[in-house]
Amino acid sequence: MYPLLQRHISERRTVLTTVKDVARQAGVSVGTVSKVLSKDLTVKVALRDRVTQAVADLGYKPNLAARALRTSKMDMVGLVVPDISNPFFAQLAKQIEAEAAKHGHVVMLANSDDDPAAEARQVQTLLDQSPRGLIVVGCASEGVSPIKTDIPVVSVDRRYGAHDLIATHNRAASALVADHLFDLGHRRVAYISGPQTTEVGRLRQAGFCDRFNVLTAGLQGVDLHVVEGQFDYASGETLARNLLGAASAIRPTAIAAASDQQAIGALCAARDLGIQVPTMLSIAGFDDIDLARLVVPRLTSVCQRLDQIALLAVHAVLGLNGVPLADQFVSADLVVRGSTAAPKT
Numbered sequence: 001m002y003p004l005l006q007r008h009i010s011e012r013r014t015v016l017t018t019v020k021d022v023a024r025q026a027g028v029s030v031g032t033v034s035k036v037l038s039k040d041l042t043v044k045v046a047l048r049d050r051v052t053q054a055v056a057d058l059g060y061k062p063n064l065a066a067r068a069l070r071t072s073k074m075d076m077v078g079l080v081v082p083d084i085s086n087p088f089f090a091q092l093a094k095q096i097e098a099e100a101a102k103h104g105h106v107v108m109l110a111n112s113d114d115d116p117a118a119e120a121r122q123v124q125t126l127l128d129q130s131p132r133g134l135i136v137v138g139c140a141s142e143g144v145s146p147i148k149t150d151i152p153v154v155s156v157d158r159r160y161g162a163h164d165l166i167a168t169h170n171r172a173a174s175a176l177v178a179d180h181l182f183d184l185g186h187r188r189v190a191y192i193s194g195p196q197t198t199e200v201g202r203l204r205q206a207g208f209c210d211r212f213n214v215l216t217a218g219l220q221g222v223d224l225h226v227v228e229g230q231f232d233y234a235s236g237e238t239l240a241r242n243l244l245g246a247a248s249a250i251r252p253t254a255i256a257a258a259s260d261q262q263a264i265g266a267l268c269a270a271r272d273l274g275i276q277v278p279t280m281l282s283i284a285g286f287d288d289i290d291l292a293r294l295v296v297p298r299l300t301s302v303c304q305r306l307d308q309i310a311l312l313a314v315h316a317v318l319g320l321n322g323v324p325l326a327d328q329f330v331s332a333d334l335v336v337r338g339s340t341a342a343p344k345t
Helices: 003-015 019-026 030-037 045-058 064-071 087-102 116-128 170-184 199-216 233-244 260-272 306-318
Strands: 076-081 106-111 133-136 153-156 165-168 188-193 223-228 254-257 282-287 300-303 328-330 333-335
Touching (some): 076 116, 076 306, 106 116, 170 282, 170 300, 188 199, 188 260, 233 260, 254 260
Parallel strands (some): 153 165, 188 223
16 A cells, blocks of 8 residues: 555544544443434433533544434435425425424435425435435325325425424414405405415415405405416416406406415516506515515515424424424414505595
């Protein structure tokens, strides 16, 4: 062997730190070190602190592959989303990744491209990696066979089959938009829904429409028109163009959309048709993606508490802090910006 290469290998061997080195540095057993690294809270705080300090001093990096062989599970959480190009899912994935990292886990992300067959393949691929848990944003609520696994599985935002769901209280959140538009004085309103094949699409539509109908019961000149679309920019723009075009029988004074992407598409359609927002038309969205604060006018939108949703999801699949695998719903807030105003009389 070449002398320089031999010396390099020898030097590398001298700096490699093992769990035994950590145990010796902390003055504890190897078993105690293993428990601390596995987040075992039965270890006394003083011992945990000594081990944590020793890990930091020695720069110890656990061998995840070796640990997986011993425990049959990786310190990894699987995450499947329908469309990673959707800003909402990108923001959700970021929050889940950050929450998992707090507990020493990485996130392995897969994209189903809103295809149930691809979703099934991605789910199985992640399960084959033996993650600690699996989080799925389903592309459709129905037609999903139950997963036979001992790995905890939870749905987020959109229900995946019969698995428990952690999500915004979509019905109540959509009612906030109806309240806002009604209070501004809008009585001719169009609602652009999400696909009714998804539970979230149905709940948001029901939440808005039911509330608006209650508010306007017995009033004259009320018109609520509902059109169904996808949760994307193109769908919002196309549907809004139809609602606002010359062929429209009754042009609405406000459009509420089931997603910010749809609402931003509607903003584009209004601009192209020469309809000023909000003086001639109010537009409200749902999700409060980052782009909602950048478009002109800035978009009124329902803000989902993604940090709370991510915390509940990660804690549920990891079995932390008593968070169970069960349906859990998080409240949302309406953020009022420049895209909504009283109708022009």
